[in-house]
Amino acid sequence: MSDAKCAGAKLGNELRSGYAAKMGSTKRVQELNGMLHSNRPNVDITRARAFTKVYRETEGLPALLRRYKAIAEVYRTLSDNVYDYEQLVGWPTKRIRGANFAVELHAHWMKDDLKNLRDRTYDPFEISDEDYKELEEDILPYWQDKTAAAQWAHYVTPEEWDRAQFGGVSDVSNYICANGSHFIPAWTDVIKHGFQKYYNEAKVLLDELDPNDPTSVDKRYFYQGIIEVCEAIKNWADRLSAACLRKAETEKDPVRKKELEDMAAMMRRVPWGPATSFHDAVETSWVVCFFLFVEGAGPSITWGRWDQYMYPYYKRDIEAGIITPESAMELIEEMYIKVTSNVWFQSTQMAYIFGGYYRYPHLDVGGLDENGRDASNELSYLCLRAMRYVKTTSPAVCLMLHQKTPDSLLREACELSVDGHGHPSFFDVETLYKMLENRGACANMHSNYTSYDIKKYGSPIGCVEPGVEGMQYGHTDSGIINVAGCIYAAVCDGKKAKGVDGTRCGQVVTYASGAPELFDTYEKFEKVCLDQIEYAIKECHSNLIIVEKLLAEQFNLPTFTMLLDGALEKGLDATNGGAKVNIGPTIQMSGFGTAVDSMAAIKKVVYTDHEATLRDVANAIEANFVGYEELRAKLIAAPKYGNDDDFADDIACRVWSFFGDTVNHLKMYRGNYCDAAIQMVQSNVGYGAMTGATPNGRLAGQPTSDTMSASQQADTNGPLAAARSYGKLDYTKYSNGTLLNMWISQSEMMEV
């Protein structure tokens, strides 16, 4: 054991030295990767400082304009660091692996918790003493009562606030600190034209405004703001160009000197203007990605179908002999390294649930074209291969799989999969298209997407949410319903267990649904389980629409807005309905397998075999099974979801559909309907810690089942039986995506 610990510590130190992380296909990539990993996650206060300055200076201005001016100030003050070995220019922060965090969403918790930030258990952050002091004395006092969460408190009771933040059953704590996330910008457009297009468009639209049109009042400062943000982006690019030149002046190596001069020239072209080469296009795709990560506070800025919109540039440069596949892959690897540098800054509570700094950037390859033909090209292969060399956690590389996927591409993806880093994800595009057809629409209705939109631009957003490039805006991992907690509440009259994590332990956490004696048939018991779930969903929804209103009024996103098709013409910010298809905030399910197994165990032991009463089960789980070992054994022996056993799988299907339909009937603030999802990757650990013992035999505080997978060690009949169970569920009801994890041991791998 101690040996293993030493080995772990040794590896940790090696990683920190950057030595062990020197992975990549070329020396240049290896050095950059080493540089990335020799930095610890750290806090950058550039954005917070810019926001504070602008907000102090603009008291009384329209909320949207203040916001746009603040973002412009952020771009004007972003770092202009250029490092050795780089070919792509620009970093979101002064130090690598920094977080330019959104003070206007985080200040309320930071005022109390800043002192723990450096040593908290999950996701600690480094911060310099000067920055710490400035935050503590100047910035946080200004913002602490102005964040979205702080304002939301005015709309709900303290109890509701507490339940939604720390109760662990119906949760919106993720959503409320992650405005600006889950987005596929109009990549094709921005790479082709650059930001000057939006600048010119805003100027024309501003000129054309009719002052006697009542809607022009808001639009005027909307366009003024967009123009200022565009100018700030131009300013940033010019500063970076100058920085490259400065570095070139002192560079002794003539080859590198030329590279730096070329990079300086590139920064005068993009992202302001059109990309003229593959290198330019990769630069734009990196810059826009990190702009959005700085402007928005949330995760999952997505590259979408990168191999599609980049291919014309790649093909042209290959044919012209300007690049080789190897040099193109080197750029892709550098892009992977840079995007991994974007760490996710979260509240202590959220780090507990989503720990790991991971910010879910996402890149899709493969898929179909608008005519339904296989769309894969050389870049699809390079994107997968690059990940095999560089081995970074980001981006999540994804293969959009279909009947026509070439075997060689599938093989390339499987080879990457066997490396064991969790890449790539596999998406069945036919199911994805069905989800998009229903996106944001009420149950069984059609979304605003055309079939062309979906086929040409549709792809998953990291983690798994269906989206369409440049047409969709909305927060997609918003409310979380811990259904395992709902089942506990159904058995125990609405209560949360004593002695677990979070608040409200031993108190009602949803609603009092009645003593266990009331449920004399299984049907009655199942109904109360579903009622508890419905209650949690509705409570969550009521919180989401309040926050959505606050965000639309005060927390606008100019860069997101520019990168939405048609938003400038409409004159509406992304948060206020500028997108063609508005979605979210959505509602997710967590602990599905645990909930289903618990219901199946009760059906078997209480209502089929009559070996115990529901009261016995309630007593047992309240006691964390101490003194109830025999009953626990019986509950464990009951049929479990994930074994192709209809006794449990039928319950799974009903819970699944009920959740999807209930969520799908709720209307959101921007007029769209709510989408259901099941995708919370590691949140089962955090929610498990907040959940008492469950009737499937799981002990209090243990992780619940993850994503939509079977409970841990419950699928004992092999991966094929598990896959058959998963195949019974109706995925189209979850138009915000579903995520399944399957673990397959190495001995089960086949050489093909």
Place this chain on the structure above:
Amino acid sequence: MAEKKEAIVFDFGHFRNTDGYGIRTMIFFKGCPLRCKWCSNPFGLSVAPQLAVNRERCVGCGMCVKLCSKGVNRINPEDHKVEMDFDKCKACGLCVQLCPQKCRQISGTKYTAEQLYKKVQRELTFTRRDRGGLTLSGGEVLMQHEIAAELLKICKRDYIDTCIETSAYARWEHLVEVAQYCDTVFVDMKHIDSDRHKEITGIPNELILENIRKLCEYMSERGKRVIIRRPFIPGYNDEESCTIGIAKFVATLSGRPEINILPYHNLGELKYKMIGSECEVQGLNMMKKKDEPIVRCAELCRQYAPENRVSVGGEAIEYPD
């Protein structure tokens, strides 16, 4: 009406990949006429259903002690784990369900051919596109030749790829009754010398060799395959003379069957304890494909059976399109 014939099965394997092409469902038939000293599947030896207990997982809760009226179980006060008196056990299976640690199973359940087919059929979603299918193993499947043939016949109706694994120790009529429905037959050659064969497996090998010769003719006439398996057990059949003898013999067979060398593994050792018996071959290390004796064995096979493909490990077998 005649009673439906039932198979006695002691295990199923799902998602297997070493005994036939692609994803295989394995059915292990119970009962074997051989007593190979290294047998890795001791549950397959006796025909009668029996209780198997994994003592390693026992937490000494005593549930089984309370439950069993035959007095099979007691808790050992030294390590607080269950001790079994297997002679008293009637394999009623009551204790299996209630064991909270799931330490127990009844090895040996009866199924009709249709019931077994249903289990195979469920996997078709995954197997039909890449020629995966069903492999019957054991024990010795030929001890239950009638029901095995019935099951394979149903499978062939559905174009399912079928294999059996056998020692070929059976009457020729029984072997052919089953083999007629097989795409591939895996057959073991445990030793080339009959006396030594008897010492290490309990039976001589004349019948086996004759059956293998006939089987290879029979299968190659039909365009089907035989794969000769050569388990490599240090101290029992690892002599070079044995390898050479096997290779020379295989070289004379019809259809140029592939020789598939199986390095010794000790994964079966714990299973003996679970049914209250003991493995004679003990303390041998698990062998790897690259171990020198294995490499040498493969070299010799290639030398003395130059026309036959030689592979090491089930996953290395070549399946032509």
